[in-house]
Amino acid sequence: MNKYYLGVDLGSTTSKAVIINENDEIIGRGITNTRSNYSVAADIAKDEAIYNARFSVLEKKLENEINARPEFKKYINDLESVFQYEQFKVRLDRLGDELVATCNNFFKDETKRNEILNHLRSIRRSFKPKIKHDYLYNNLGAKNQFFRDIVSEKYNEEVNKLDMELFEPLMTVWDKSISPAENQRVQFNFQELVQKAMEELREKYKNLPDTISDNNSVNFDAEMNLLKGNFDQVAETLRQHIEEIAKIEFNIANMTGTGYGRALLPFPSDCIRSEILCHAFGAHAIFPETRTVLDIGGQDTKAIQVDKYGLVTSFQMNDRCAAGCGRYLGYIADEMSISLNELGPMAMKAEKDVNICSTCTVFAGAELRELTNLGEKREDILGGLHKAIIMRAMSLIARSGGVFNEFTFTGGVARNPAVIKYLTQLVKENYGDNIKLNIHTDSIFMGALGGAMFARRNIQADLPAGKKETKTV
Amino acid sequence: MADPKEAIKEKSMVIQKDMLAKQFNELSRAKEIGKKVVYTFVPGNLTELILAFDMLPVYPEINALQSGMRKKSGGYIKDAEKIGYSEDVCTYVKCDIGMMLNGNIGPTGEKLPSPDLLLLSYTGCFTFLKWFENLERLYPGVPVAMLHTPYQEDGNITKDQVDYMVKQLKEEVIPKFEQVSGKKFDEARLGKMLENSVTAEEYWVKILELAKNKPSPIDAYFAGVYYMGPINTAFRGTDECVEYYQELYKEVCERVKNKQLPVNPEGEMKEERFRLVVEGPPNWTNFREFWKIFYDMGAVIVASTYTKVGGLYDTGFRHNPKEPLESLSRYCMGCYTNLNLPQRVDLIEKYVKEYQADGFLINSIKSCNSFSAGQLMIMRQIEQRTGVPVGFIESDLVDPRYFSYANIKNRLESYFQMLEQRKIILNQEVNQL
Numbered sequence: 001m002n003k004y005y006l007g008v009d010l011g012s013t014t015s016k017a018v019i020i021n022e023n024d025e026i027i028g029r030g031i032t033n034t035r036s037n038y039s040v041a042a043d044i045a046k047d048e049a050i051y052n053a054r055f056s057v058l059e060k061k062l063e064n065e066i067n068a069r070p071e072f073k074k075y076i077n078d079l080e081s082v083f084q085y086e087q088f089k090v091r092l093d094r095l096g097d098e099l100v101a102t103c104n105n106f107f108k109d110e111t112k113r114n115e116i117l118n119h120l121r122s123i124r125r126s127f128k129p130k131i132k133h134d135y136l137y138n139n140l141g142a143k144n145q146f147f148r149d150i151v152s153e154k155y156n157e158e159v160n161k162l163d164m165e166l167f168e169p170l171m172t173v174w175d176k177s178i179s180p181a182e183n184q185r186v187q188f189n190f191q192e193l194v195q196k197a198m199e200e201l202r203e204k205y206k207n208l209p210d211t212i213s214d215n216n217s218v219n220f221d222a223e224m225n226l227l228k229g230n231f232d233q234v235a236e237t238l239r240q241h242i243e244e245i246a247k248i249e250f251n252i253a254n255m256t257g258t259g260y261g262r263a264l265l266p267f268p269s270d271c272i273r274s275e276i277l278c279h280a281f282g283a284h285a286i287f288p289e290t291r292t293v294l295d296i297g298g299q300d301t302k303a304i305q306v307d308k309y310g311l312v313t314s315f316q317m318n319d320r321c322a323a324g325c326g327r328y329l330g331y332i333a334d335e336m337s338i339s340l341n342e343l344g345p346m347a348m349k350a351e352k353d354v355n356i357c358s359t360c361t362v363f364a365g366a367e368l369r370e371l372t373n374l375g376e377k378r379e380d381i382l383g384g385l386h387k388a389i390i391m392r393a394m395s396l397i398a399r400s401g402g403v404f405n406e407f408t409f410t411g412g413v414a415r416n417p418a419v420i421k422y423l424t425q426l427v428k429e430n431y432g433d434n435i436k437l438n439i440h441t442d443s444i445f446m447g448a449l450g451g452a453m454f455a456r457r458n459i460q461a462d463l464p465a466g467k468k469e470t471k472t473v
Numbered sequence: 474m475a476d477p478k479e480a481i482k483e484k485s486m487v488i489q490k491d492m493l494a495k496q497f498n499e500l501s502r503a504k505e506i507g508k509k510v511v512y513t514f515v516p517g518n519l520t521e522l523i524l525a526f527d528m529l530p531v532y533p534e535i536n537a538l539q540s541g542m543r544k545k546s547g548g549y550i551k552d553a554e555k556i557g558y559s560e561d562v563c564t565y566v567k568c569d570i571g572m573m574l575n576g577n578i579g580p581t582g583e584k585l586p587s588p589d590l591l592l593l594s595y596t597g598c599f600t601f602l603k604w605f606e607n608l609e610r611l612y613p614g615v616p617v618a619m620l621h622t623p624y625q626e627d628g629n630i631t632k633d634q635v636d637y638m639v640k641q642l643k644e645e646v647i648p649k650f651e652q653v654s655g656k657k658f659d660e661a662r663l664g665k666m667l668e669n670s671v672t673a674e675e676y677w678v679k680i681l682e683l684a685k686n687k688p689s690p691i692d693a694y695f696a697g698v699y700y701m702g703p704i705n706t707a708f709r710g711t712d713e714c715v716e717y718y719q720e721l722y723k724e725v726c727e728r729v730k731n732k733q734l735p736v737n738p739e740g741e742m743k744e745e746r747f748r749l750v751v752e753g754p755p756n757w758t759n760f761r762e763f764w765k766i767f768y769d770m771g772a773v774i775v776a777s778t779y780t781k782v783g784g785l786y787d788t789g790f791r792h793n794p795k796e797p798l799e800s801l802s803r804y805c806m807g808c809y810t811n812l813n814l815p816q817r818v819d820l821i822e823k824y825v826k827e828y829q830a831d832g833f834l835i836n837s838i839k840s841c842n843s844f845s846a847g848q849l850m851i852m853r854q855i856e857q858r859t860g861v862p863v864g865f866i867e868s869d870l871v872d873p874r875y876f877s878y879a880n881i882k883n884r885l886e887s888y889f890q891m892l893e894q895r896k897i898i899l900n901q902e903v904n905q906l
Contacts, residue, residue, distance in 0.1 A: 260883070274887035277894070309898055312891045314856060317884060319867045319877075399849055399865075401856075 003253040006049070007451025008042050009275060010034060010261035013298030013326055014412060017045035018448035019053045019250070020456065024285060027060075028053025029445055033146040037183040038264045042257070044185065045448075050250050051190060055080045058245045062238075071227045075201075075234050078136075079242075082197040082204070084145075085135035090186055091147050092131075096124060098177035106173060116169055119162065123170075127154035136204050148182055191246040198235060198242070205231035256451035260299070273454055275447050276302055276315050282450030283408040284310030287438040291404035294393055294423070295446070296413035298326040301393050303400035316400040323361045324392035326413050332385055335365045336378065343382060347418035350383025357388065364388070386418040387426075394426050403427055406436040414443035485721040489702060492713050494581065500529055501583035509589040509654050512608065515783045516843075517595030517622050517805035519646070521666040521710035521792070526654040530707050531585060533604070537568040539580035541757030541871030549575065550872055563600045563840040564872040566607070573611055590653045591617045592646070597624055597811045598843040618649040622805045628816050630806050638802035664794040666710030671794065674786045676718035677704050681787055683725050684775040685828050688745035690728035692735040694774035695764040698755065705783025737768045746771030747892050750824045752778045752817075752851065753836040753844050756868040759876045763868075766882055770889045776824035778817070779844075781809040788820065810843040817847075818854045825859045832892050834864040839875050862895055864888035 002021060009016040011034060019028035030048025034041045059066060059076055066073045099120050107113035131154060152174070159170045208228055227234060257265035258278040265272065279295045284306055293304040299322040304315040318324065333340045354376050356367055364385065371381050397403055407427060413419050420439060427435055442449065503510050509528045513519065515535065523530045540546045549571025550564055556574070558567050572578070579585040591612075593605045596619070609617055620641050623634045647658050680700065684693045691697070700721060708714035727733075734742035738761060749767075751774045756763050767774070781787075790807050793800035805811070812820065825833055833855045837845050849865075856863045866884050869875035 274883070274890050276887040277890050311894045311898060312862075312887070314852075314863050314865075315887065315891075316865060317880075319880060401853060 002251065004053070004250055005452045005456040006046060006252045006255035007278065007448040007453070007455060008046060008255065008257045008259075008265060008267075009278065009445075009447035009451060010038055010042055010257065010259035010265060011275075011298050011412075011447070012260050012300075013330070014444070015041040015045040015259070015261075016445050016448040017042070017049035018445050018452045019049045019252075020449070020452045022456070024453055024456065026442065026445070026449060027056050029442070029448075031444065033148055034261065035148075035182050036179060038261045039266050040183050040185045041261075042265055047185075047188070051083065051188075052080075053250060054190065054245045054248060055083075057248060058241060061241060061245070069234075071230075071234055072238065074227055075231070075238060078138075078201055078204075079194070079197055081135055081138055082200050083194055085132060086193045086197050086200070087186070087188055088131065088135065088147060088150075090188065091181070092124075092128070092151065094184060094186060095151065095177065095181040096120075098181040099173055102173050102177045106176065107169070112169075116166075116173065119166060119170060120173070123155060123158040127151075127158055130154065136200070148178060152178065191243070194242060194246055198239070202231065202235065254455040256455040258447050258451045271455070273451060275300075276304055276317075277312055278447045278450030278454065279410055280304045280306045280312050280315075280450065281310045281453055282446035282448070283410050283438075285449065285453055286440050286442070286446070287406055287408050289406045289436075290408040290438065292397070292400075292402070292407045294397060294407070294409050295411040296325060296389070296393060296409075296419070297411045297447075301325055301396055303393070303397040305401050305404065314400055316396045318392075318396060321360065323359055323364070324389045326411070328361045328364065328389065329385075329413065329416070331361050331365060332368065332382075335368055336382075344386070344416035344418040346379055347382035347386045348421065349379040350418075351377075352380050352383070353387045354380050354384035356381070356384040383418065386416070387422045389413075389419060390422040390426050393423070394430060398430075403431040403435055405434065406438055408438040408440075410440075410443045410446035412444045414439050485717060485724055486699075488713070488717045488720055489699070492703060492708060492717065496529075496707055497579055497581040497583055497585075500531065500579065500585055501581075503529055503586040510586045511590045511592050511653075512588040512605075513592040514595050514598075514601055515705055516597065516808045516810055517620075518706070518709075518783060519592065519594050519620075519801055519805075520707060521663055521670060521797075522642075522646070522650065522801065523592070524707075524710055525659060525663040525666055526650045526656050528590070528650070528654050529586075531588065532706055533569040533608075534565050535706060536572060536579060536585070537565040537871050538757045540568050540572055541873075542760055543580065544758070544873075545572075546758060546871035547873045563604075564870050564875075565840060566600060566604045568871045569604070570607060570611070573608075587612055588615050590649060591615055592649075593617065593619045594622070594646075595805060595808070595811070596620070596622050597808075598841075600842070616649055616653060618646050620646055620805070622811060625806060625811055625813050625816065628813050630803055634806060635799055635802045638805065639798045642798050642801065660797060663797045667792040667794040667797055667800065669712060669715050670710045670792040673704050673709060673714045673718045674784075674791050676715070676722045677701075678787045680718065680722050680725050681776070681780070683729055686729050687748075687829065688732065688734050689748065689773050689775045689828075690725050690733055690735065692737070692768075692774050693780060694751045694755065694777035695737070695760075695767065696735060697774070697777055697780040701780045701783065705780075709784075735768075735773055737764060739765075739768070742768055742771065742773065744771045745773050747832060747889060748773055748775045748828065748830045750774070750776045750821060750828065750830045750833045751836065752821060752833070752848065754779045754782070754838055754841060754870060755836060756838075756876050757871050758869075758873040759878065762878060763876075763881070766885050770885070772889060775828040775830055778809050778821065778824075783808060785809050785812075785820075814847045814850060818851050818858075821851065821855055822858050825855060825861055830861060831896070832862045832864060832888070833859070834866070834888065837865060837867045839867065839869045840872070841870065862888070862891050864891075 005020050007018045013034055015032050015034045017030040018026055021027050028049035029052050030045040032041055032044040055076060062072060103113055103116050107116060131150060155174060159167060205227060255271055257267040257272050258275045262272045280293050283293045284290045291306060293306060295302045301318045301324060302315055305313045307313050329343055330340055333343050354371055356364060368381055409423060424437055427437060510531055511523050511528050512531045512533060515532050520530055540549055546568040550567045552571040552574050553567035577585045591605050591608055593601060595601060605617060609615060651658060681693060684691055703714045703717050734745055749772055784804060785807050790803065792804060835848050835852055837848050852863045852865060866881050868881060
């Protein structure tokens with residue numbers, strides 16, 4: 001039987017899970033927002049990684065067929081997306097139950113209660129099809145695909161359309177319901193859900209317009225055209241394989257928990273490891289020549305030096321203040337009323353870097369308003385903010401000993417193009433042209449990957465409590 | 474605690490406890506018994522000289538750290554800030570000022586007497602100067618004696634520097650002592666006390682060096698701060714001080730013989746997993762929690778620089794009864810924070826090598842520039858010269874607002890896991906050869 005290894009990285013903002021096989025290849029990734037119940041966040045990330053692993057096993061299994069028939073790949077990708085929607089639907093139902101329960105508890109007056117309940121029903125009716133459409137046609141785009149983010153955005157949109165006097169009661173009901181809904185772990189039957197997804201997908205393909213001009217919101221492409229007309233045949237060919245992968249037992253031979261919330265994970269203590277070691281190990285595994293790692297996460301910036309084995313020789317972390325980390329960007333995005341993912345692209349349009357102080361997140365917000373008043377362009381202010389983040393990171397890097405070749409950048413913030421731009425620029429200015437900068441598309445998963453790799457190797461870096469169990473290396 | 478071995482260990486602790494009780498009791502009755510009180514600092518303290526004039530020393534930093542350990546510093550600091558001390562001022566100063574504002578109740582609950590003399594015997598820390606200027610204002614009319622201690626900028630103590638300090642002792646310090654105490658300077662008496670100092674110093678060095686044993690019988694930082702008490706403060710030069718170190722030496726030798734590991738508040742350590750050298754003072758407000766992170770992980774501090782803050786003896790310096798004033802001068806200039814950075818690096822390198830440490834850790838203190846300036850350079854140098862993994866954490870002396878347990882624990886856990894991995898890899902490399 002194949003053996004798999006799991007790494008869970010419970011960060012301050014997102015929880016990530018990675019499953020690897022015996023060759024250290026990533027076969028499953030799962031990510032969700034960290035919430036008050038850490039264990040649920042970890043479980044959801046892990047469940048998602050396992051679902052994702054099933055799909056990637058499927059793709060791997062059909063590698064040859066997929067190469068010959070691009071529509072297979074399209075079908076599998078669409079299926080995964082619809083599969084996510086099926087999960088989303090169940091969560092939405094749970095949230096609906098919570099909303100009704102909150103309403104019943106909260107409003108003693110029957111008329112008021114019924115009024116609010118009616119509004120909740122109509123809100124739900126109006127946003128559900130939109131969300132379905134976004135999932136089915138991959139329109140979620142760069143937005144955060146976490147349940148909470150998607151639903152709250154739509155809910156807010158609908159509430160804002162209503163009378164102002166409804167705002168407060170509807171938001172109160174929301175605030176009281178979202179956390180309990182989010183802190184439940186919903187367990188899905190993969191087989192059942194994937195069946196439903198296939199049916200849903202069939203409906204989608206059946207209703208596809210004939211030409212692009214019929215509906216511009218549909219992303220037409222070559223694969224889609226290949227699918228049109230013979231989707232039933234594709235589905236039937238794949239059905240048997242899909243049923244097979246649904247039955248695979250993912251035997252997790254060992255696991256490691258890491259990240260800021262690691263101590264709260266329901267893992268044995270010898271399966272808990274510092275995220276500094278995990279990030280370094282993950283980054284080194286992907287880029288084996290790595291000697292310096294910079295990780296910018298939600299609340300930590302870490303500058304790490306590693307040796308030829310990927311083991312940490314020294315590290316520096318931000319102390320006392322998390323300005324310049326992911327949350328700093330989140331705060332700025334809120335201040336500017338734009339989504340986190342739009343920040344980087346907007347900052348890329350900067351024509352100059354406005355000087356902004358990075359010592360305090362809250363002050364940066366004030367500075368931003370002041371600079372806006374002074375007539376600075378948003379893009380330029382954002383350019384300055386992104387530069388400020390990197391300036392702060394550069395100081396930590398200097399404290400840890402500097403940049404050595406190769407230099408790998410990891411963490412959620414590594415997806416931001418403006419951060420990469422300024423990092424490249426400042427590394428060049430400070431450490432010369434000969435530094436190779438590595439950034440991987442999986443940069444946010446590096447900690448979880450490192451954890452999974454530690455789990456596979458079983459290198460003991462345990463706490464005393466875990467030492468009693470002897471394991472074979 | 475019923476363990477007979479524990480009982481033997483306790484003898485030195487009992488001696489120290491009695492010494493401290495007697496000291497604070499005497500201080501509370503100073504006026505009554507007609508003894509004059511000198512406020513002074515631990516680095517470069519002239520304890521023997523003070524005692525030779527029958528005066529009683531009070532060390533404000535010790536009071537501050539005691540307030541920190543007794544969870545009183547937070548309130549004292551707030552009171553000092555209320556009257557205008559900035560957030561950035563050294564928290565020892567603010568804690569001390571706050572304590573005085575609150576009636577100057579010392580660590581034993583007895584009131585501390587007001588100073589009859591302020592003796593600034595160490596100027597390596599600029600804050601000390603300002604601190605005493607403020608005390609002067611709190612105690613109007615109190616005489617101040619200042620002894621300027623030249624920094625070892627070139628890494629050695631020159632004859633000129635010694636002459637300069639002796640001159641100050643003769644012309645500034647001793648006349649003020651005579652004036653305040655009403656007694657004549659008795660060089661023979663000072664010499665006699667310095668003989669005791671030398672004996673205690675010999676024992677102290679031997680005790681510290683027993684940590685070279687594997688496993689180490691003592692923790693030279695967390696327990697070291699207790700061991701260093703008598704010799705770094707009010708007792709150096711006394712018979713009790715000699716007795717204390719004699720006893721402690723006996724106890725530690727016994728521990729070595731029995732292959733016993735260091736004792737912590739929860740008992741004896743079970744296993745020595747990591748040997749560390751630590752630079753910088755500890756945090757006092759969360760001292761126990763801080764210590765626990767180390768002993769829970771099996772980390773023993775085999776050498777520390779902080780325990781040398783009141784005198785550095787393990788590189789050979791001893792007080793000299795034959796040249797009392799010269800040796801007091803050399804002592805002042807030789808205390809740890811008066812060394813220049815290359816000297817500090819050399820000393821730490823020596824510790825890492827001689828005590829066979831697995832790692833070097835810095836606890837960088839927000840309040841203390843004397844310690845913290847240059848620490849990153851020290852860290853890099855030690856890493857390059859010794860190859861041991863280095864770690865860096867930040868906290869404060871007595872301001873509880875600057876101790877973040879979660880952050881410190883997170884960094885230390887990572888650091889210990891790093892050390893563990895390194896050990897495994899090094900073993901594998903050795904086995905492959």
